[in-house]
Amino acid sequence: MAYDKFEVLTSTAYPLPIENVDTDQIIPARFLKATERKGFGDNFFRDWRYDSEGNPIADFPLNDNKYAGSKILIGGKNFGSGSSREHAAWSVYDFGLRCVISSAFADIFKGNCLNVGVLPVQVSADFAQKLFDAIEADSKTEIKVDLPAQTVTLVATGESESFDINGYKKGNMLNGFDDIDYLQNMKEEVGTFAETRPF
């Protein structure tokens, strides 16, 4: 599944300052029954966005109009823990987000995001707090995520922090490529390697 290229993104952001947000919250298991990749955005954070009768919970940030249309989500520490379901990353993308910022990500979720075109940006706990504070003071706070420069910046103040991403993955995101494309060109090398495996 190809995705749109990612270069520089400037957007407001949804704040979700809760730690250890797990993938069962991002997309509950009962919504994993599709055999095609579609419709996952509707059930993104389903049980935090809607009450048991299906009514939207107005003050939950993802439902709050003052953040509507944001392309960035800022989560608390250890965002995306739990299951390996790629559906969680799909639901982020399908909801309309291209970037998640946190002071720490769970490994599998982070990898899944990179594979589907969502940029996980890991910042220091202090900088994450700075972003939360700025958004709390002004919901229209713009954040600029510059992938070529590997920086995330509070546009109003110019405060900035750099983030890590390996050169290979960065190239993929900039060009909209994925690992499957890369591996297709390695089949011969893999075939030779496989001959050496004892089982």
Place this chain on the structure above:
Amino acid sequence: MSKTLFDKVWDSHVVRKIEDGPDVFFIDRHFIHEVTSPVAFVGLKQRDIGVMYPERTFATADHNTPTWNQHLPVADPLSANQLEALANNAAEYGISHWGLGHRNNGIVHIVGPENGITLPGATIVCGDSHTSTHGAFGAIAFGIGTSEVEMVLSTQCIMQPKPKKMRINVNGKLGFGVTPKDVALYIISKQTTSGATGYFVEYAGDVFEDMTMEGRMTVCNLSIEMGARGGMIAPDEKTFEYIKGRKHTPKGADWDKAMDYWKTLKTDDDAEFDVEFNYDAADIEPMITYGTNPGMGMGITKSIPKADDVEGGTSTYKKSLGYMKFDEGDDMIGKQVDYVFLGSCTNGRIEDFRAFCSIVEGRKKADNITAWLVPGSHKVVDQIKEEGLDKILEAAGFVLREPGCSACLAMNDDKVPAGKLAVSTSNRNFEGRQGPGSRTLLASPLVAAATAVEGVVTDPRTLIEVTA
């Protein structure tokens, strides 16, 4: 150069190292199930690429299968659709498929080892985070996303940076009533739910050496719950004894050759880890969780910590206790429970049913408890019957269900209703994990059994006669 067990297995599977990028990593064995594989097959078709080594992939249906009346058509059309997709995809690409009703069917992480697909020194992946289970055999095993499932199908490789290395040593002897599940929940409570993020763990020391293969699987299974990519234990005579003669295990000369290799699979004496932790077996008591992640666990006799005493954000902590309807300082023992779940890839093996029966034998299920006892596979069911455990359960008022993931993630009908409290031998106590609004206490099969007969959270040690 000295190497850890993890280094030895990882390094021998690197097809290509990419500068400033991940390793192209070869996968020996690949498990697929109905929930995380369909979209990968759609991807193969869209890209018009095939499956490179169908004999290295094994399909089983488990995540959303019913655990009652499996001989009837699956009632939920969406679940039925996924099961059909799995069967069709397996047939189209020549992949072995153990669907509902097949003799080898069961939870993927239980049937893999049972059939000798899981081997020491192998690399094993599956679109399921509890793939770490297979590390019990000295394999590198971890969960992957659906894009990676597509990668493995099409080229038998994934692209992953090599994780850092952690060793966790637990030495000494476990007290009575303390099970492998308690060891794992204890470690996770110390590490927190994210403490091992970025690491691959090796478990070492007396406690793991003394442990059965079933126990080691329980421990490795839960590695992901502290954020680790996976966990592994060096293979030993117990490992070789377990795998010998199973369906897919090497035979004859191949076995001898494999054994020569497997005996080299241990961490060299002077090999180094990025980080190492030591725990004392004597400090571990039967564990129970009280919050909404597996790191929020404690000894069953303890009371819920005060928000000011825990690391991390107090608002997150209070939100969690609020969901659980618990207060800081509450005792867990004596809390009224509604549901008991024995099963899952964590505790759905024969040893878990033996442990459960050791408590309920001669006792009766409490009237307020709804109990779901779900064996991990048909082979586990067979063994339960062979050992007469089914009779013990029946006499105590319990009913055995059919194999599947069941109430662990509640994709089928086995859902704990909103607000109800469950003691569960599974692996996650996340909000709504066992059904929207459900509240989960993770614990061992012994704690689950003691709770099932008493109707309230119960320390199993109060029901065990000490014969020593």
